[in-house]
């Protein structure tokens with residue numbers, strides 16, 4: 001699913017009006033009608049609804065919705081915030097319609113003094129500002145936002161919580177944004193919904209389709225997309241009857257150290273559960289028996305060191321290499337990484353302490369092989385790329401880094417962001433909080449190595465890997481819950497995840 005900027009959505013809106021064709025007021029009616037259906041489904045009448053409307057089309061949606069709710073056995077009060085002299089034509093028309101019908105209570109608000117009490121069971125509809133917000137909220141509208149936030153009512157934001165910018169909130173007043181329980185976004189998600197610090201404003205979000213024109217949606221380009229099952233499925237390469245294990249590639253996994261052999265086991269098992277033909281696990285000497293016993297399918301390459309990574313086997317036999325899970329940051333490991341970065345000619349997955357070693361030696365950033373994949377979590381990301389005060393800025397830095405170095409940079413977390421060398425950024429919707437657990441990242445590294453070895457290109461391996469990893473975690477959580485979920489569970493559910501993805 002594409003994510004468009006607020007400006008692009010306005011263009012899509014305008015295109016739909018001309019080319020469907022449909023008048024703007026009818027499009028507003030359709031949008032409000034879809035919100036009405038959602039509300040009657042979630043909060044069946046009778047209920048008390050308090051609707052706060054602003055001067056633009058978001059307010060117009062709120063007014064059209066108010067009329068529908070009043071006709072549907074809801075008790076409705078509408079509060080029109082007198083924020084400016086301007087009011088959009090369609091909001092004005094809906095306001096006039098309400099005045100003529102006279103079926104609900106309509107109040108004009110010019111100060112916080114006319115703020116109603118908001119009770120626990122009230123449904124508050126936030127239609128003050130939508131995607132046309134151009135600056136932080138001030139004045140009495142800010143007081144209204146704070147009063148809504150202080151209440152225990154059920155707050156439903158139309159399109160976007162008032163006060164939240166659709167993309168860049170780096171300069172926003174974070175104390176002037178409605179904290180919605182539900183956000184009903186028209187047709188597409190907003191980029192801001194995917195950033196962790198905005199969860200308190202957005203609450204649960206849902207997409208409400210309003211029939212915007214398919215031609216412009218498919219032709220308009222955007223850097224941002226949310227992955228879908230259909231899209232990821234379309235990337236899978238079919239397997240053929242006469243294929244053999246050589247067809248699916250030989251991967252090298254460099255992982256493990258004294259006390260962290262579990263990382264090597266997890267990454268190896270995940271790799272083998274994701275379709276790799278042959279896997280060689282390079283580990284320190286002490287791990288030999290552990291690996292041979294725990295993962296009989298893997299071949300083992302033994303380091304001269306008993307406890308850490310200091311060397312690697314001859315590389316020509318491998319189609320892809322992954323380095324990092326559980327390797328530690330010792331000086332000898334650093335030297336081996338320097339050599340590996342110079343020598344490797346195949347795609348490389350760089351994770352965990354391999355990222356940290358590179359971050360501590362910025363001169364290595366010039367050596368990063370094109371086509372490699374970095375898989376940091378947020379702390380590792382900050383060490384590698386730099387700190388930022390907010391997720392939008394961090395995402396811009398991530399895209400820049402990926403472009404500048406010609407590599408794929410994944411930022412792991414809820415909605416893992418995958419930034420590709422040509423500038424695009426994919427967000428992964430699968431996964432759950434149970435996956436924030438030791439070894440989860442090692443599993444992901446193993447999956448991506450497996451996909452690279454099979455011949456998937458770097459960014460496609462990152463996309464399929466992230467989706468599959470989250471999907472396996474989701475399927476596992478159905479049976480084991482989120483608290484009890486372990487990295488081994490993610491591996492155990494990879495077979496089901498593959499089956500589900502290919503269905």
Ligand SMILES: NC(=O)C1=CN([C@@H]2O[C@H](COP(=O)(O)OP(=O)(O)OC[C@H]3O[C@@H](n4cnc5c(N)ncnc54)[C@H](OP(=O)(O)O)[C@@H]3O)[C@@H](O)[C@H]2O)[C@@H](O)CC1
Pocket residue numbers: 009010012013027028031054055056057058059060061083084086088128129130131132133134135136137138158159160186210212
């Ligand atoms: N997607 C779609 O296809 C459809 C979208 N629809 C709906 O349209 C909504 C977008 O409508 P919109 O463009 O009129 O913007 P909206 O936010 O309602 O108001 C902008 C007004 O507020 C003003 N203003 C801005 N910031 C301010 C501030 N801090 N303090 C004070 N004033 C401020 C701004 O003034 P200006 O910036 O020009 O000074 C302008 O007058 C969208 O979210 C969705 O709900 C549906 O109806 C149908 C289909």
Ligand SMILES: [K+]
Pocket residue numbers: 058126127128129130157158159160161162
């Ligand atoms: K809103």
